[in-house]
Every structure is written in C-alpha cells, then in structure tokens.
Amino acid sequence: MSFEPKIVAxxxxxxxxxxxxxxxxxxxxxxxxxxxxxxxCSGRVDPEFxxxxxxxxxxxxxxxxxxxGDCHYVSGNYKARxxxxxxxxxxxEMGINPRRLRxxxxxxxxxxxxxxxxxxxxxEIKELGxxxxxxxx
Amino acid sequence: MEGKEMKKIAxxxxxxxxxxxxxxxxxxxxxxxxxxxxxxxxxxxxxxFKYEDLEKMKDGSIDIAFYNGxxxxxxxxxxxxxxxxxxxxxxxxxxxxxxGCVIGLANLYSREEIFDTVxxxxxxxxxxxxxxxxxxxxxxxxxxxxxxxxxxxxxVDAFIxxxxxxxxxxxxxxxxxxxxxxxxxxxVALCDECPRxxxxxxxxEINKFYRWHEKEDNGDCFLAQGIICMGPATRAGCEAECIxxxxxxxxxxxxxxxxxxxxxxxLSALASILGDMDEEKEKEIIESLQDVVGTFYKxxxxxxxxxxxxxxxx
Ligand code: FES
Numbered sequence: 001m002s003f004e005p006k007i008v009a010x011x012x013x014x015x016x017x018x019x020x021x022x023x024x025x026x027x028x029x030x031x032x033x034x035x036x037x038x039x040x041c042s043g044r045v046d047p048e049f050x051x052x053x054x055x056x057x058x059x060x061x062x063x064x065x066x067x068x069g070d071c072h073y074v075s076g077n078y079k080a081r082x083x084x085x086x087x088x089x090x091x092x093e094m095g096i097n098p099r100r101l102r103x104x105x106x107x108x109x110x111x112x113x114x115x116x117x118x119x120x121x122x123x124e125i126k127e128l129g130x131x132x133x134x135x136x137x
Numbered sequence: 138m139e140g141k142e143m144k145k146i147a148x149x150x151x152x153x154x155x156x157x158x159x160x161x162x163x164x165x166x167x168x169x170x171x172x173x174x175x176x177x178x179x180x181x182x183x184x185x186f187k188y189e190d191l192e193k194m195k196d197g198s199i200d201i202a203f204y205n206g207x208x209x210x211x212x213x214x215x216x217x218x219x220x221x222x223x224x225x226x227x228x229x230x231x232x233x234x235x236x237g238c239v240i241g242l243a244n245l246y247s248r249e250e251i252f253d254t255v256x257x258x259x260x261x262x263x264x265x266x267x268x269x270x271x272x273x274x275x276x277x278x279x280x281x282x283x284x285x286x287x288x289x290x291x292x293v294d295a296f297i298x299x300x301x302x303x304x305x306x307x308x309x310x311x312x313x314x315x316x317x318x319x320x321x322x323x324x325v326a327l328c329d330e331c332p333r334x335x336x337x338x339x340x341x342e343i344n345k346f347y348r349w350h351e352k353e354d355n356g357d358c359f360l361a362q363g364i365i366c367m368g369p370a371t372r373a374g375c376e377a378e379c380i381x382x383x384x385x386x387x388x389x390x391x392x393x394x395x396x397x398x399x400x401x402x403x404l405s406a407l408a409s410i411l412g413d414m415d416e417e418k419e420k421e422i423i424e425s426l427q428d429v430v431g432t433f434y435k436x437x438x439x440x441x442x443x444x445x446x447x448x449x450x451x
Binding site for chain 1: 397409419420426428430442450
C-alpha cells in the first residue's frame with residue numbers, strides 16, 4: 001500500500017482558511033491528507049503545537065498565514081516566520097527533516113494557490129516517507 | 138530520641154557529577170536541624186552502606202528517599218526501583234533526576250558513538266588495541282541505550298529542581314517534605330527575582346544573538362543586550378545566583394510550573410523579540426544560532442528525546 005502521510009495544517013482564520021474554503025467551493029482538487037486546524041492568526045501557532053503534532057505522529061506540519069503586510073493583527077505572520085525558521089533548526093538537530101515543516105502565505109482569494117501548495121507539500125512528504133517519530137510508535 | 142518519631146531518609150547518587158550530594162552540605166548549619174528531625178538510613182556517598190542494607194529494609198520503611206543523578210546504567214535503574222519499593226516518598230533530587238540535565242545531551246548520540254568518542258577518538262585517549270570495556274569481561278552494569286530521567290523509570294512523588302539545587306530551593310523543599318508536602322517552590326519565572334529586572338525595557342527588540350562570551354556585558358538585562366538568557370522560561374527560586382555573578386541563566390531550574398516545554402517557550406520568546414528586518418537578514422541571524430538543542434534543552438534533552446536522536450531517512 002502506498003504511503004499516505006498525515007499532515008496537520010494550521011490555517012489562519014482571515015486568509016489561509018478562507019483560501020482553503022474558496023478552494024473547496026470552487027471544487028478544486030487537493031489531496032485529503034491534511035487535517036486543517038483553524039487558528040485566528042499564524043502568530044497563534046505556538047511552536048509547541050508544532051512539536052506536539054510531530055510527537056503525536058504527524059508526518060508534516062503546514063502553516064498558512066496572510067501575506068506579509070496583510071496580517072489582521074499586524075505582525076503575527078512575521079512572528080510565525082521567525083518561529084518556524086527557529087523550529088526548523090531545532091527539528092534538524094533532533095533528527096527530523098526540517099522540510100517536514102512548511103510555512104506558506106495564502107490570501108482569501110488564492111484558492112488555487114492553496115490547492116497547489118498543499119498538493120506540492122503532500123508530494124514532498126510522500127517522498128520523505130513516514131516521520132521518524134511516527135515510526136517509533 | 139525519645140518522644141519524637143525520627144523520619145527515615147535516604148540519599149542515592151545515580152548518574153551525575155556528585156554536585157547534588159555536595160549541595161546537601163551547602164545547607165551549612167541547617168543540616169543539623171535536618172538531623173534533629175531525620176535519621177539517615179542510606180547514603181552510600183557519605184556513609185558506609187551497602188546495597189544489601191537497602192534490600193533488607195522493609196518495603197515502605199523509608200519516609201523520604203532522595204535520588205540524585207540520572208539513569209544511565211542498569212545499576213542506576215535497579216537501585217531506582219529498589220528505592221521506590223522501600224520508600225513512602227521518592228524525590229527526584231536535582232536536575233539530572235528530574236529532567237536528565239547536561240548529561241542528557243548524550244541522547245543526541247548513540248551508545249556506540251559515545252563509546253567511540255570516549256574510548257577511541259578522544260584526543261587524550263591512548264588506546265592502541267582499541268579496547269572497549271564491555272559487560273562480558275568485566276561484569277560492569279550495562280550502559281543503557283539512552284539516558285533516562287527518574288520519572289521515566291519509576292513513579293516519582295516530588296521534584297527538587299536545580300543543578301545542583303540551590304540553597305534557598307533546597308531549604309524550602311526540605312521544609313515542605315518534612316511536613317509531608319510534595320508540592321513546593323515558586324511558580325513564576327526567574328525574571329521576577331532577577332537583580333537586573335529594572336533594566337528590562339518595556340519592549341525588547343534585538344538585531345543579533347550573542348553568546349555570552351561574545352559581548353561585553355553592560356550590566357543590563359541580558360536579553361535586552363541580545364545575550365541569550367533563559368530567565369523568562371525558567372522557574373524562579375534560585376534567587377538568580379548565576380545572574381548575580383554576571384552569568385546569564387541557562388535554565389537549570391526547568392520550566393515554570395504548568396509550562397510543558399521550557400525550551401520551546403524560550404525559542405518562541407526569542408523569535409518574538411527579534412526586530413523587524415528583511416527575510417534574508419532574518420534567516421542569517423537565526424542561522425547564526427548554534428547548538429539549538431544545547432541552548433534551549435541544555436537540561437531537558439532526555440525529556441525531549443527519551444528514545445535518543447531521531448533518524449529521518451532522507
Ligand atoms: S491574521 Fe492571518 S496571519 Fe495573522
């Protein structure tokens with residue numbers, strides 16, 4: 001059986017989640033491997049959530065936020081960008097491929113982009129195989 | 138000894154540096170007060186006790202057993218289990234027993250890599266025949282694949298943080314334990330009792346990370362100077378001993394209660410105080426951070442990676 005990754009996606013309410021919604025209502029196809037979790041802002045994604053997702057066996061973590069300059073809380077997405085960058089370093093040292101963590105900017109009108117980046121990410125994770133943390137379980 | 142029931146206490150030294158045993162002496166004359174209320178029934182480091190003595194004791198007959206050091210060998214594990222059986226209250230004493238401490242960083246490497254470094258590759262090692270001692274020929278207790286905290290092996294009733302537990306932490310803990318309480322200590326972050334706290338600006342913004350030897354200290358809040366200080370993510374109680382000696386906190390007291398990940402909360406805080414700049418510059422600065430696990434999980438790697446470093450195939 002081919003490997004179907006489990007991916008946790010944190011999507012900000014104002015942009016990425018709306019983008020995902022649009023992808024849905026426009027009947028765009030994208031793989032069903034992602035489990036979306038709506039958060040108010042990408043800045044709400046505490047790096048602990050990311051670690052916890054991996055710890056519980058996620059093969060990848062996706063964070064979707066508003067484009068730079070568009071965050072409804074002004075700087076949440078900039079904070080998210082810095083945190084993700086740092087988390088990648090931590091994951092790498094822990095022995096997890098940092099490519100398993102991805103941050104993307106998706107606006108409310110970018111249904112197509114959402115479908116595209118998610119498909120791409122799922123492909124990439126399929127290539128990487130199951131997360132080593134999942135394997136331990 | 139008439140009239141008053143003496144509490145029976147025990148102290149054991151697992152895998153650790155010995156600082157915890159010594160820290161008990163940092164109580165100075167207070168240790169005499171302790172001995173008024175308690176009698177020591179087992180403390181191999183300081184007095185002549187054998188494991189048989191412990192085995193012979195009735196189950197649950199020790200009132201409070203302090204276990205310092207982590208679990209690195211079969212022997213550590215065996216005594217941890219034995220002490221658990223013999224004691225009413227088992228206390229993880231110090232950072233090693235509580236969360237693995239500095240020696241827990243060994244979980245970033247496999248047992249083979251560790252032996253390789255220690256017995257073969259160390260610059261100061263001369264071992265032409267390439268001999269690695271093994272349990273087969275020497276009857277050594279087995280070196281476990283990973284380092285474990287006490288709680289990863291047996292049920293633990295109370296934790297005394299610190300590397301080693303500083304005097305105020307210890308006094309407070311012993312007082313509580315002798316009264317039968319297993320929860321004690323402060324529940325705020327170290328910044329609360331930091332002697333530099335008045336110099337902490339309303340909003341900290343930094344443009345570079347410094348390790349503490351890289352910058353001349355101007356006496357202000359370390360973080361405001363860009364020097365990494367674990368204070369905001371670390372539990373108070375030590376009365377900022379290190380900072381009083383002009384050394385930033387590295388986090389030996391562990392997380393503030395109710396916070397699960399000390400390292401991640403500090404990582405997150407540090408990301409948040411990084412000023413606004415273009416993406417390239419931002420990446421460059423974050424890239425300059427060295428030894429992320431060793432910085433944020435210096436004392437808790439054994440909790441972060443209980444099964445050792447993960448292995449992502451690709
Ligand atoms: S509201 Fe969308 S990233 Fe902040």
